[in-house]
Amino acid sequence: MAARSSLQGAAITPSSSIPTLSALADPPARVMDGAAMDYFLIELVNTVRASSAVAVARTKKVEQEMIDAGLLPVPPPNAAAAPASMRDSMASTGSKLDGKIARDEDEEAVRLRLESIGMHVGANVAERLCHDRALFENTLDAIKFICKDLWSACWDKQVDNLRTNHRGVYVLQDNSFKTIQRISSWGGRADALKKAKIYVAMPAGIIKGALARLGLQTVVVPEITTLPQCTFQVKLPKGA
């Protein structure tokens, strides 16, 4: 409605509507409260975890029904990791291994969902950020854009260290990554590190999505060595 009235006004009184038009073309930057974003992301991970557990349980149930009905072959038991002859004595560890594998599968499902959410977000953020930029000359330029503009838009700072092997692998290092800066656990540093891994899945997705929208298909692998330092390894396909 406001847009239409400003366009109509443009024919009659151009001087007063020019500020409105230019405001449309170049909107003022909108900012979001950092704390609100943090709370939202915390809840996002919890919600995705719960919903992904439901989804995985549902597919497992359907699979089981199909196995029972004979439509699918019976999968080899997970105790194939432990030799069959020792299965009796290792029954307890076998079940522990099953438990661990199931938990890892769940974590993997959560991570995939978070990464795909991040990809959508990253693509749109990149779209917005480059609307008045020139084309990128080469891949390095695109990566530098990620390191500077995307990082300051999402996490209020720039990447601390960028390394490359000039063969398509870039390592972006952030010495104090905002998303994991406040993570601390009752169980000590090691426990906190383990639990923090899921919280960098979405930022990795943001980077991946932004690069994808800029035309580069990449694989982004986040790694946390010590809190709050985080590195993202960006692998470009051969020939890029």
Next chain:
Amino acid sequence: MTIYSLYIYDRHCACVYYHDWQRVKPARPAIEGGILPAVSHEVTPNTNTPAAVDPSRRNTLMSLSGVVVAVNDEVPRTPLPNATSSPSLNSGLPFDEEAKLVYGVVLSLRNMIRKISGKDEQFVNYRTSTYKLHLYETLSGYKFIMLSDPNADSLRFVLRQIYSGPFLEYVVRNPLVQMDSKEHGIDNEYFRTSTDRMIRGLSVFQ
């Protein structure tokens, strides 16, 4: 002027955090199931040493420099077998009893004051001959209780600083801390070190 200890209670009336700087007798680990996990490493019950708990010695009036424990002569609520332990451990209550006492004192005083003077009156602190207890209560129901020596000024502003500083940063904005959960306390490494640093940096500390 020194500061003795800090307790934080959530709106479910459970102790979720404990930190002490000075006590006459060391805090005794709580009975299993008495307190939530993640309150404080010192007072978490350690299942490997059952001999640490001895509730039979509770019927004495003890004066710790941090907590005045006035126990009535009731039979212990949780019947536990007598354990033989060294005399240095038979002093004061196990931590969960102590925490409940502190909370009970604060709650009863607060309710009494509200009834006498009306809703606008707030209980701020009380003083005895050995300690002074300060209370800061947030709108969300978190109660920050600090015990200090009797000559201290009101430490309400310190508690407020703890709330708006380390608490908001490392508890509310920490993804790994479940706030408002009935099963976990809020202790974590960053919160503990930052409150410690903040308190030790105060001019009123020691």
